[in-house]
Amino acid sequence: MATQHDIALTNALTGIPGPLPPSGVIHVAFPHANRFTIVGNHLAQHDGLSLTAIGIGVHIQSLPAGAQVGIKALTARFAEGETTIAAALRELETHGYLHRTRARLANGRVITRTVFCNQPGAVLRGGVVPVVGPAVRSTAPAPTLVREHVRVPEPTAVLEPRPMAETTSVPEPMPVPEPMPVREPIPVPEPVPVPEAPHAPVRLPPRTAPTQPRRPLPHPQALTPELRQAASALLADLRRHAEELVLSEEAVEELVPGVAAWLERDATTDAIRRALTADLPKPLKHPARLLRHRLTALLPPPLPGVHDLAQPRRAPVTPFQTCDGCERAFRSHDPGHCRDCRAQYWEAA
Template structure:
């Protein structure tokens, strides 16, 4: 039988209306029928947010109301660490997408209330406050919203303060936009504290500045290198790194990681460290779970590098200078330093004149 060729991609490209661009991405758009979330380009193509912040913002917007989005929950869900996720949440909070406030419960406990706004630009332009009558429902999940391009175009042409258009849960209905002359008062614990919109129509909001970092990031120390990387040391270091998975199943390294870490192990061998000592330093007290074994080994090879062994002459005690002993003067019985007994300096002069 001959090899079967899948021509589905070629047929899909042929069905694209209009000319195909000579370079760049080509979109094959297939309408979703279930399990989808509408995300604005102001978030997906935000110029001031990092890629991690944009991804976390899209993920939070796709979650149902009441989902846990703490730093530890997101760190357990994604490979990024807690520091990177916390920085991304601060970016979303600085640009108005996320709001975290502390509220006091009925029994005196303090809890953190998290509010995610899918369109903070509308809040700044029109004064729409989440939770007010006629405003978007905070955290409401919309199932299969029907497309409404005419309403979207009408909303984009509007110049005055307009509420955001949110379709009803029924897929076939789209509510008419309700005009709100002025923002209604809402309770203090759910009000979004943003700068007050200016009275001039079309005025741009003040730029939001990101908070300064609390501490400067320390530069990463370079991996130690030996003075002379001989073939024997390279072979021994490569074999030791490849053999680590026999002693710790978490330390499975790729060939590229082994070649990168060979100079560090060779520096230990150059300083007369035994293979057992190096293996114990690299495999003892491994964190659970271990996500990046190569980074951990690089850190330990750099931070735990032992000093060179001292020489034989360095270990001998320093010789003390000879000390002149004390003598008692035969004339005045005072103490003075001399290798032989006799008279001190003051008594020596009269005895010299008499002699």
């Protein structure tokens, strides 16, 4: 098969008129009978477009009217990714080959209109009226997607009358085509807003529980200079035990009464430090607020006094006595007879 192919190619090269170039590409061109698209060299040999943009431009020009040429559709068709295809479409847009505009339909839906111009220069000059047709023809140029189309009739020649007495030959004037008005695009009517039915006012459900006010920071009964100095030193020393607890001077002055209240209730500095630095959240955004909450919520009660810790006195117990008559035991503060013996003595008396 390879030998037959080489022989056929050699025969085709032999049929090319004229000398073959000594180097470079050699074109073997056969006329197309069907399924072809005419592409201008201004696109195929564009020096400002990338190879991907040129290939996508040729591909779009060969598609029929109404074909999908979005990024998703081109990505599903070719091996290039969305980023590469999007960049190529932007190149075609920059050089005037591709135009993408947003339009609103009569039903209110917004769509994207994609228009591809096979000759951007002719559109800028305004000398060509685009024509809508099938994308693949046997004898027609490449298609162009347009929204409105107007076919220009054949121009009629306008001849001026020649005088009868004139003997010299005067060249006939060239036919001047009459300018045909181009129909303006039909404006798309704006969707008429439909008034919505009035809705009943939405009522939010009542809050189940009111927001609790923030508890005030505890204060000692008497903020002595000694308590103030000890509380300030403890707060300033917290950053040695937890790097997150870096407080400003204003925050230290605000929290001093709370620490002084703890010290007044005989809480040790180690206990206060453990309560303020244990289980810190990560990350800690507001250290002063956290310390204020812990000083308020974890405040210990005052230590009880010595009398409060003494054992309660028991109620006095009536001692046992032995009855002088029956020798039974009974409770009484004084010795004597039990209740039964006393009853017998009263009856006898």
